[in-house]
Amino acid sequence: MQIMAIEASGPVAGVALVRDHSLLAEYECSNHMTHSESLVPMMEEVRERLSLDLTTLDALAITRGPGSFTGLRIGAATIKGVGLALNKPVIGLSTLESLAFNLYGTDALVCPLMDARRGQVYAGIYREKDEPEEVLAPCAVPVEEILTKLNDLGERVIFLGDGVPVSKEKIESLVKVPYSFAPAHMNRQRAASTAVLAEHLLETKGESVLVSADDFRPEYLRKSQAEKQREEAEAKGEMEALAAGRMAKDPHFHA
Template sequence: MTYILQIETATRNCSVALAKDGQTLLCKEIAESGFSHAEKLHVFMEAILKEAQLEFKDLSAIAVSQGPGSYTGLRIGVSAAKGLCYSLNIPLIGIDTLETLARKLTIEKGVVIPMIDARRMECYTAVFDTTYQKVKAIQSEIIDENSFGEIQETIHFVGDGAAKCKTVLTDAKFVFHDEIEFPSANEMSAIAFDKYKKNDTVDVAYFEPFYLKDFMLPSAKL
C-alpha cells in the first residue's frame, strides 16, 4: 500500500489530504481571507494521520504544490514537505498547481483554463484538454478582451482569478465556474500516485517552488 500525504498551499486555501494508492482517504482544508497556513498546516497533517490511524513513518512519499501561486503560501508548504522528507527519508513529489485546480472540473468537450489571481488583471494560467493534458504552457497573463481569442472551442474557467475577468471576457464561448475558487490537495491524489510509480520525484535538497514571477516587496511610502 502506498500512502502519500499531499500539501496544497499555493493560494488562500490551506489544504492537506491523505491518499492510498491514488485514492483520497481524507482531506482537511480552510480558505480564509488572511493566510493561516503556518498555523493550520501541521495541525491538519497530524489530525489526518490520527484519524486514519497512521503515523508519519507509514507514509511512502510527500506531494506538494509546486506553483505558481502565492510566494508565502508556497514557501510554507514546500518547507514543511521538505522537512518531512528529510526526517522520514522518503521521496518528494512536485505537483503543478494549475493542473490540480483544473482537475476540480470534469468536461467532455472544450478546454479548462485554471486562473490563479496574480493581482490587478493578471492571472497565472495554462490550458488543459478534457484529459488534463496541458496544451498551452503556464504563463502569467494580463487579461483583456483579446485573451484566448485563438481558441475556438468552449473555454471553461475555474479559479479565483476568473471572477475578475468576467467584464472583459464576454464571448459566448467563455463559461465561468464560480463555485471552483481554489486548488485542493484532494485532486492531487491521482497525479501524485502516477508520479510515484514512475519515480518522478524531485531533489529534496534543491527543489524550489515555481513562482513564475519574482517576489517584490511593496514600495515604501515617502
C-alpha cells in the first residue's frame, strides 16, 4: 500500500510517502514561501527522488483542519487537483488527530493545542498508547476550558502544537496534573504522521475513510474573520433595507 500525504494546515509545508508500513520520504519546509508556491514542487521532488509512478498510489492523505484558513484552502485545492488528475481517493484527518499521533505509544494523555487567535485555541485530547482514541473531540475554545477538563481527567498529559507558546503561562499556573511539553521534532504538524495514520485507518476501517477528491472539503471549526465581517455587513444591509422599506410605508417611522 502506498499513500502520499501533504501538510498545509499551519506554518510548515510538508509531503511524505509511506509504503507498506515504511516511511520512504518526508520533506518539510517552513520559510517565507507560501504553501501554494511550495507544495507541488515538494511533491515533485519526492516523486523524482523515489522514481515514483504516481498512478501506483492507493490514496492521498491530508489534514482537513482545523488550522490556518488560507493554508487549509491551499491544501484542499492541491489535494483535489492532484486527486482528480490521478483519479485517486483522499483520506482527510483532523489536524489535531494527526498532531497527537506524533506521540503514539505514550502512556500519557496527549493534548494538541493550536493557536486559533482571538483568545481561543483549537484543541482535542487523545490517548495514543495502543489504538489511537479520541477523548475530547476537536473544538475551538478558551484554553482554560481544556485545562479544566484535563484536571478533571486527573492523568499525566503532554502538550504540543503552536498553541503551547501562547498558552504556556496559563498551563503552568492552572494545570494541577503532571505535564510536559513535546520536543521540537514532535511538536508541529508532520505529513509523515498523517501518512502513517492514514495507512493505519485504511487498513483497519477500510474504504469508509476514503472520499473522492471532488467531495473532499476542509473543516474550519469556526468561521473566518472575513466571513464574520461579511455576514455582519449583510445583516446590517438587510436591516437598513428593512428600515428603508418601513420608512417608505410610514413617514413617521424612525429606524
